[in-house]
Amino acid sequence: MPKHVVSFIVENKPGVLFKVSNLFRRRGYNIDGITVGALLDPELSRMTVTVDADSRELNQIVEQLDKLVEVIKIKRLDPIRTICRELVLVKLMTQDPEARQEAVEAINENHGLILDIEPETIIAEITGEPSEIDKFLDRVKKIRIKEISRTGASAIEKGNVIL
């Protein structure tokens, strides 16, 4: 679990992502990651930021975002009751059969999917807690990573609650 997760619903309009990221830049907040995705209501999207901040800064991030007219609802997710997942696509160099063997093992142990195998490369998809993804990447580093694409964390609270 990242230190803090803040989720918010925004208007799905051009320029909203700019306003959010501009606010982070202008106030000097340190954001680890941010994700955006559409909701069922086509006028809305949900954003999630993960952040390593002290409580004053965290409080400011929530309050200042809440002031944006484009932000409709915002919540700091309860760290104990939140499920947090991230997806990574990783391309490994696997010409060497031993490396290929090791890659497949690592992917399987992390319940990953092999999306593509070619003579020189494997592309894998791993989903998990951001820290598990860190660990996986650390493990396959010695095989030689060619390329990584991480999505940033997505999060939702347990139980009969909504944002």
Next chain:
Amino acid sequence: MVVMTGAQAYVKALEKEGVDTIFGITGAAVIPICDELLNSQIRYIGGVHEQGSTHMADGYARASGRVGVCQVTSGPGATNIVTGIATAQLDSSPVVAFTGQVPKYMVGTDAFQEVDIIGITASITKHNTQVREAKEIPQAVKSAFFISNTGRKGAVVVDLPKDTQTDSSEMVFPDKINFRGYHLVSEPDIQEIEWAAQLLARAKKPVIMAGGGVISSGASSELIELAELLVSPVAHSLMGKGSIPSTHPLNLGLCGMHGRCEANYLVPEADVLLVVGARFSDRTTGSLSGFTTNAKIIHLDVDKSEIDKNVDSITRVVGDAKSSLRMIRERIIELKQGSKNNSEWFKKIHDFRAMSEGLKSNSPINVPDIIRAIRRAMPRESIVVTDVGQHQMWSALFYDVYDAGYFLTSGGLGTMGWGTPAAIGAKVAKPDTPVLNISGDGSFSMTENNLAIAVEENLPITVVILNNNMLGMVAQWLRLFYNHRYSAVNRSKRPDFVKLAESYDAVGIHGEEINQIETEIRRSIKNKQTTVIDIKIDPEENVLPMIPPGGGLKDILIG
């Protein structure tokens, strides 16, 4: 439903908001809306530079409590409003700026006079938006006014691509707009009121700090009534000047970098400090460690994000100052614990006040005396507008104000050149009230060309220049903290401000001594003539008291 052009809808929407005046400068991207204004009763005051037009809108807003409107063309017209918009936003003044834009199909192509004003102003506005279709205009205008002038007030920019002005559409003028993401604070929380009331009722050494929020919420009488109930002294930030009369026995005056001794000594000694509509700016608090050694802080603000931003409070009240202060007071009365009548605490006010009064300057025509003379010459109900620098601090320290909204100044941004155009805007809002701008030679030089508008539009203002031929406030820092090394502060060749005034068909006067200055101010008001009074002052005179940058409130320099 009616079919009309975007420009017609724009003007109609402004009329529906009760707009009587627009400040601005025209250009290609706003010709359609300027043309449509000819069919309206709305007064259009053309400016000499868009910065001045935004300051006029700002001065209008602060003097009237209504939204000030400015309208400028795309590109350079739009970039010229940046200083004015930021000034309004930082002082929570309700200003709406409409910017022309290149037609939508050209947006993003670096077309002639295209700038991304939405990107540029995103971090200096409460809200901004670009209209994408003509039919959005009625709603965009209504939303802009609503957002600008509710909650914590502020600046809003609406960008109008030229084709949205010329296209026709069926228009709906909503009476009410539901925002999904903009909610006003309703009544303050009862529990918060209770805690605040309990703390204040038990306080032995209470102090109230009033900020600009008291003025913008119209909460002066509630503030004074609470202070009187508690026999609590009241200090104010620069923006809070006027929230309690300068002459009120409980008024400690300005707190902070150039605060009065009584305010700067008593605030850190309070056991309970109620901060109302103020945001703990560094200029008001001095170093944070010296700010609140003992006090339990109660922070009352309509903007939740201000609470615990700079200084931690022990309890908060999120709400409008007027209703919250009233509720706190009523609760204290119910608790039957009000006013311990702590006479020792009260006596301290007098001791420290004597210290402030004892500050004397030895120059022949000293500035505090000039400021007091201006006060004597001005009718009780009159507006004074300052620029930025030493003269501003002298005005804040020595100019007595009796009512909220009669002392206007650029506090948060500290914008030199704000005063003259803001004074003109205030005059538009209150044509029967005398308006005087206290300025410095540096500030006045930045926007003096607005005198042309005062004369042309028959908006008489009086400008008093405290002329030290110097960027005085910076020079003071250099004298006190840089060993008198003057860098970039001397101005040997200012224009002759008297002749300059005359060239605009205004009256120009050399202010030589106190009585004559008073007489000339009275004359300018009686004759309703825009007048510039140029007073040469000692360039070495310091504004005191002063806290050195980085110091705490008690590190006050008085001589």
